[in-house]
Amino acid sequence: MRDSPLPSQGLSNVRDASLPSFQRKLEPSLILPLRKPPRKCNGNVDPGLTSHSAVENHRDDDQALLFHFPRISMTKHYDADYFQRWYRDGDIGGAPRLARKVALAVAVAEYHLERPIRTVLDIGCGEGAWRAPLLKLRPKLQYLGFDSSEYAIRRFGRTRNLHYARFEDFQYLRPCEPVDLLVCSDVLHYVPTRELKRGLTGLAELCGGVAFLETFAKEDDFEGDHDGFQSRRAAWYRQAFNGEGFQSVGNHCWLGPRLAGDVAVLEAADYRPIT
Numbered sequence: 001m002r003d004s005p006l007p008s009q010g011l012s013n014v015r016d017a018s019l020p021s022f023q024r025k026l027e028p029s030l031i032l033p034l035r036k037p038p039r040k041c042n043g044n045v046d047p048g049l050t051s052h053s054a055v056e057n058h059r060d061d062d063q064a065l066l067f068h069f070p071r072i073s074m075t076k077h078y079d080a081d082y083f084q085r086w087y088r089d090g091d092i093g094g095a096p097r098l099a100r101k102v103a104l105a106v107a108v109a110e111y112h113l114e115r116p117i118r119t120v121l122d123i124g125c126g127e128g129a130w131r132a133p134l135l136k137l138r139p140k141l142q143y144l145g146f147d148s149s150e151y152a153i154r155r156f157g158r159t160r161n162l163h164y165a166r167f168e169d170f171q172y173l174r175p176c177e178p179v180d181l182l183v184c185s186d187v188l189h190y191v192p193t194r195e196l197k198r199g200l201t202g203l204a205e206l207c208g209g210v211a212f213l214e215t216f217a218k219e220d221d222f223e224g225d226h227d228g229f230q231s232r233r234a235a236w237y238r239q240a241f242n243g244e245g246f247q248s249v250g251n252h253c254w255l256g257p258r259l260a261g262d263v264a265v266l267e268a269a270d271y272r273p274i275t
Contacts, residue, residue, distance in 0.1 A: 095133075101185075101214075102133040108253045109181045109210035112262075117141055117180035121206055124167065124187035127152045128160035144176060168195035170202030178208030178258070185214040185252075188237070190228045197240070204244035207256030213241065214252040238270060 109117050118141055122130050125145030134143060146165040147153060153164045165173060167187065182203060188196060203211065216222045217234040238248070245257030248269035255263055 098129060099133045099136075101212075102130060103137065104251060105181060105183065105210070105212040105253065106134070106137055108212075108249060108251070112249070112255060112259055113180055113209045117209065119176070119179040120144070120181045120183060121176060121179040122146070122183040122185075123165075123170065123203065124184055125152075125162055128156050128162050130183055130185070131160050144179075146175070167191050167199040170199040170206070173202060174206065176206070178206055178256070180209040182207040182209075182211040182256070185212060186216075188213065188215045189217070189230055189232070192230060193232070196230075200240060200244050204246060204257055207246075207254075208258055209256055210249075210259070211246060211254045211256055212252055213246075213254055 106117060116138060118138075120130070120134055120141055120143045122128070122143065122145040125131075125147045126149060128143075128145045131143050131145065134141060143161060145160065145162040147162060148164065148166045150164075153162055156162050157164075163175070165175075168191075184203060191199070203213075215237055216229075217237060218231045219234055241248070241254055245260055246254040247260035247263055248254050249263065249267065250269040
């Protein structure tokens with residue numbers, strides 16, 4: 001996710017009408033923030049994603065839902081230069097790798113759901129890079145993305161259905177019904193522990209199928225953006241994810257709480273009985 005918050009006028013163009021039909025209307029008490037990623041850490045998460053933010057909503061003359069964000073000073077900026085550096089000039093893996101990653105996540109979700117996926121929620125979506133390859137595979141699916149990059153939301157919010165939020169806001173934010181595929185790729189290892197624990201509960205509740213939680217741990221020797229990397233062990237993440245009801249099925253894919261109890265012992269990457 002990103003760091004620089006959006007000025008209050010920055011998202012006046014994000015309206016209810018731009019949200020997919022599966023999105024529920026947000027209750028004033030549920031509004032809060034989020035972002036997106038690559039294969040090796042591209043550092044898409046913003047420390048800002050983790051800082052506490054007060055987000056309020058109100059309606060204008062057209063009764064459109066608007067989000068207003070506080071100004072917060074951050075040291076890491078997910079602006080146009082950042083995306084240019086990590087996603088274009090120094091793109092790690094590029095479009096072919098992303099396409100394979102998307103295909104993997106879709107295949108795993110559909111295998112366990114036993115039907116084509118219809119809805120995707122991308123938390124920490126950045127510029128919404130997952131959207132195009134997802135729609136190429138499933139043209140009728142509904143995609144909704146959240147990120148804390150002012151630049152990404154201003155530039156692509158309307159055309160790619162991206163909205164502003166920080167990770168910890170998902171402690172309260174429930175922008176839609178549980179989705180078939182929840183994506184949080186190359187995000188969590190940049191989120192401080194306290195904020196990660198706050199938002200993780202929301203991810204579990206919003207995942208009605210499979211979650212693609214691409215995360216790098218202390219033991220990994222990854223290439224990419226190390227600025228703000230949270231050095232936590234793999235065992236810490238497993239415990240945190242399992243504690244929210246997720247069940248690993250390998251390759252960064254986790255069954256959400258609704259499906260976790262149906263996995264076969266040898267089908268799971270680290271089987272644990274659901275109690």
